[in-house]
């Protein structure tokens with residue numbers, strides 16, 4: 619049976635609702651603050667109601683970031699459906715990998731993501747070129763980008779997030 623959760627690109631008229639969904643998670647530190655640009659967001663609807671959101675931000679020609687993932691109807695498959703939609707769109711758009719900076723790394727592992735050896739806060743304080751030498755699947759540009767995102771974060775000193783990576787060549791139906 620297909621999921622009743624419907625995912626679609628965000629529209630300009632969704633911006634207030636997206637901001638309202640993100641605000642408590644940003645305050646709680648689970649989601650990084652970001653400017654809501656509708657073209658970067660997908661939204662999930664359940665029964666015509668907005669119940670989830672996720673952002674896609676291009677980091678390099680090959681890598682897109684998944685961020686600002688929030689579900690307001692927990693445990694009903696909204697989160698997984700949004701991640702699958704990101705993977706499908708990343709495939710269509712020709713990206714090779716999706717990265718996510720997150721503290722719920724085990725949840726992402728269930729969706730086929732693997733942890734990068736360097737945590738984002740480490741990248742912000744180390745030489746990304748040295749980090750990527752041992753992990754050629756993620757090029758230095760990605761680590762520089764993660765480093766730049768994290769360097770400006772007010773919570774960097776307390777950060778326990780990880781950078782999770784998933785190849786989009788793995789069929790999304792094979793996991794979770």
Ligand SMILES: CC(C)(COP(=O)(O)OP(=O)(O)OC[C@H]1O[C@@H](n2cnc3c(N)ncnc32)[C@H](O)[C@@H]1OP(=O)(O)O)[C@@H](O)C(=O)NCCC(=O)NCCS
Nearest residue numbers: 643648687688689691692693694695696697698720722725
């Ligand atoms: C993470 C999140 C998006 C999941 O949304 P969801 O709609 O509940 O996801 P799903 O229904 O697809 O998955 C539910 C499963 O995830 C697990 N889960 C939910 N939140 C979790 C968390 N914070 N840590 C670990 N597992 C979690 C549930 O226990 C459930 O497990 P089950 O399938 O074994 O029953 C949602 O919990 C959320 O909005 N969290 C706050 C924001 C956040 O942390 N975002 C991620 C930042 S990258």
